[in-house]
Amino acid sequence: IKMTHELMKLPYELDALEPLMSKETLEFHYRKHHQTYVTKLNGLIKDTKYEDLPLEDIIKDSEGGVFNNSAQVFNHDFFWQSLTPGGSEIPSEVEDALTKTFGSVDKFKEEFTNTAVNHFGSGWAWLVKDASGKLEIVATANAATPITEGLTPLLTCDVWEHAYYIDTRNARPAYLENFWKLVNWDFVAKNLAKQQKYECIRRIFLLIHRQVIELILQSSRIVLFVLMLVLNPQLFQHLYFLTQQEHQPLHFY
Amino acid sequence: DIETNLTNPDKMIVKYSLPKLRYELNALEPIISKTMLDIHYNKHHVAYVNKLNMLLEQLQEAMNKGDITKIVNLQQEIQFNGGSHINHSLYWENLSPSAMGGGKLPDASSKFFKHVSTQWGSFQTLIDYMITRATGIKGSGWAWLAYHKESKQIIYEETLGQDTISMKGNLIPLLTIDVWEHAYYIDYKNARPQYLKEIWNIIDWKEVEKRYEAAIQSDIKLFSYIFMNQRLM
Numbered sequence: 001i002k003m004t005h006e007l008m009k010l011p012y013e014l015d016a017l018e019p020l021m022s023k024e025t026l027e028f029h030y031r032k033h034h035q036t037y038v039t040k041l042n043g044l045i046k047d048t049k050y051e052d053l054p055l056e057d058i059i060k061d062s063e064g065g066v067f068n069n070s071a072q073v074f075n076h077d078f079f080w081q082s083l084t085p086g087g088s089e090i091p092s093e094v095e096d097a098l099t100k101t102f103g104s105v106d107k108f109k110e111e112f113t114n115t116a117v118n119h120f121g122s123g124w125a126w127l128v129k130d131a132s133g134k135l136e137i138v139a140t141a142n143a144a145t146p147i148t149e150g151l152t153p154l155l156t157c158d159v160w161e162h163a164y165y166i167d168t169r170n171a172r173p174a175y176l177e178n179f180w181k182l183v184n185w186d187f188v189a190k191n192l193a194k195q196q197k198y199e200c201i202r203r204i205f206l207l208i209h210r211q212v213i214e215l216i217l218q219s220s221r222i223v224l225f226v227l228m229l230v231l232n233p234q235l236f237q238h239l240y241f242l243t244q245q246e247h248q249p250l251h252f253y
Numbered sequence: 254d255i256e257t258n259l260t261n262p263d264k265m266i267v268k269y270s271l272p273k274l275r276y277e278l279n280a281l282e283p284i285i286s287k288t289m290l291d292i293h294y295n296k297h298h299v300a301y302v303n304k305l306n307m308l309l310e311q312l313q314e315a316m317n318k319g320d321i322t323k324i325v326n327l328q329q330e331i332q333f334n335g336g337s338h339i340n341h342s343l344y345w346e347n348l349s350p351s352a353m354g355g356g357k358l359p360d361a362s363s364k365f366f367k368h369v370s371t372q373w374g375s376f377q378t379l380i381d382y383m384i385t386r387a388t389g390i391k392g393s394g395w396a397w398l399a400y401h402k403e404s405k406q407i408i409y410e411e412t413l414g415q416d417t418i419s420m421k422g423n424l425i426p427l428l429t430i431d432v433w434e435h436a437y438y439i440d441y442k443n444a445r446p447q448y449l450k451e452i453w454n455i456i457d458w459k460e461v462e463k464r465y466e467a468a469i470q471s472d473i474k475l476f477s478y479i480f481m482n483q484r485l486m
Contacts, residue, residue, distance in 0.1 A: 032443045068391060120333055121414040122392035122434070142392035160392070161434035162443060170296045170435060 003045075003052060007038045008077050016085040020178035025166045033162055034076040041069040060148055071143040075124055079158050084184035091189040101135040108137075113176045115139050116159050127155040129192065154191040155183065268306050271299055272342045280350040284451045289439040294345070297435055301337040301415075308334060337415035340395055343429045349457040356454040364469075365462040372407055383409060383430070384449045390432050396449075398428035398461070400468040407465075425468035428461045 010030060015023035041058075044066050045051050050058045058070040090098075095105055102108035108127075115137050116125035123141040128151040130136065135154075138146055146153050157179050164175035229235055274294065279287035308331050315323035349355040358376055359366045366376075373379040379398075386409055387396035394413040401408050402423045410421055418426045430436075430452060437448035 028442050036443070121394075161438060165434060165438040169292055169439075170300070 003054065005038050005041055005055065005073060007035050008080070010080055012085050017083060017182055020167075020181055021083070022167050025163075028166065029158075029162060030076075030080070034073070034080075037069045037072040037076065041066070041073055044069060056147060059145060068143045071145045071148075074147070075143065075145055075156065075158070078153055078156050079124075081187050082155050082157070082184055083179075083182040084187070085182075087181045087183055088185045090185045094185055094189045094192060097135060097192060109180060112137050112157070113173070113180075116157050116176055117172050119159055122160040125157045125159055126151075126153050127188070128153050152191065155188045267309070269302050269309075269338060271302055272345060274345055276348075276350050276353060280352075281348060281355075281455050284455045285348075286440050289437075292439065293431075293435060298338070298341045301334045301341065305331070305334040305338055333415045336417040336420070339417045340412075340415060340429060340431070343426055344395075344431050347428050347457050347460045348452075348455050349460070350455060353457070354459050355457050357458060359458045359462045363462060365465045368407060368465070379409075380453055384446065386411065387430060387432050387449050388446050393433040396430045396432055397424075397426060399424040399426055400465060402468075405469070425464065427464045427468070428456065 007030075010026075014026040014030070017026065045058065048066075050062065050066055050070075053061070055070060055074055059067065059074055062070060090105060098105050098108045102111060112125060112127060116139070119125060119139040119141075121141065123139055123144070126138050126140065126146050128136050128138055128146045130151055136151070138151070139159075140146060157176065159172065164172060167178070168174040271294070278290050278294070281290055285293075308327055312324065312327050312331065314320075315327065351357075361367075369376055369379060373382070383396055383398070390396065390411050390413070392413065394411055394416075395418075397410040397412065397418050399408055399410050399418050399421075400406075402425065407427065408424075410418060410424060412418060412421060418424050418429070430449070432445065432449075437445060441448040
């Protein structure tokens with residue numbers, strides 16, 4: 001199935017995040033930057049092995065221009081979903097998880113903000129979960145994304161200058177302040193819960209899968225051996241001969 | 254041996270400052286608007302310089318105390334902010350309004366002109382190449398024209414973040430263009446190719462040529478030019 005990637009539909013209007021994130025920013029960030037990554041990606045994967053793959057598979061298997069554009073499509077998709085007009089209340093399970101790891105929600109916000117503000121140059125700040133369920137704050141540079149490291153993203157903030165330059169110019173800290181007032185904590189909760197279920201199922205599946213493969217291999221070995229002996233009864237003789245005369249070359253009569 | 258490596262605590266650490274621009278803030282219009290130049294120079298560059306001075310103070314303290322961990326930990330930020338100060342200073346120097354010669358190619362009889370023509374075919378070829386390459390720089394960085402001392406070639410190079418050209422080898426900077434988004438976003442938004450096309454109208458080729466002349470001289474002259482004339486002290 002050939003996949004043409006499309007610019008995701010924004011979950012809200014272009015002016016819905018005002019005044020914290022202006023309509024002008026959305027117009028450029030979504031309709032120009034994000035759109036360009038989508039358009040470029042489609043152009044680059046045409047007539048290549050990537051044409052049939054879903055986005056995340058492309059990201060995990062590519063480099064150079066294909067990686068750059070596919071990862072930025074993913075990152076921006078995730079970013080728009082991390083925001084919601086007027087912000088949101090933190091669900092209790094998210095609050096508990098944050099408190100457990102960082103001490104409190106405020107301490108988490110402080111650490112996330114520091115990571116975002118102190119990141120040199122273009123990139124992203126992420127709240128992620130590793131395979132064991134542990135929460136972590138990481139920064140990635142340019143188009144890099146945590147899904148290539150086997151991490152599950154929960155929340156992201158774009159710290160490329162184009163994300164905030166129209167609204168707060170060089171003041172990245174001011175942008176982060178606005179960001180917190182727009183975070184979609186329900187999206188965070190969804191990411192927190194979703195992967196846990198998948199992880200369990202994925203592990204059980206892998207276990208069964210492995211056992212089944214082993215069984216098939218073993219039984220096919222036995223079948224092949226029996227088949228060989230059935231088709232060539234003389235083989236019994238040769239094999240017996242072999243076992244008795246280990247250092248003699250094998251002679252066929 | 255920590256004792257002999259300690260600097261004299263009474264020695265004043267050099268304080269870096271914003272280099273003075275040779276032109277008014279509105280002089281580079283319409284290529285670079287007054288607003289954009291103002292913010293780039295008086296907000297971004299200033300912040301790098303102030304941070305650099307603060308870090309160097311901390312470095313001096315750490316060196317006096319013999320705190321090797323602190324000395325090591327400061328290096329990354331010093332490289333970033335110091336590199337940024339060098340890069341931006343070179344950038345302001347190689348721009349100028351058309352009234353002051355910006356955009357005017359060097360004289361065809363000059364050594365520099367002949368070198369570029371021989372090596373690149375023409376200035377337009379070189380410019381087109383730089384536009385294409387600089388457009389493709391992923392994320393934040395700088396596009397350079399540099400003189401390679403060993404091969405005596407004029408080459409294109411790029412650095413990422415605030416890395417400066419000296420980190421790429423024995424290269425003398427001739428021309429640099431900032432492709433961080435803050436260098437063009439206010440006037441060009443996401444249209445980096447447009448910014449790169451327009452900027453050639455304000456490139457001060459006289460300055461580039463001066464750097465070239467210094468680069469092909471002996472090393473002593475070169476160092477004195479780069480470090481004194483660039484007004485980094």
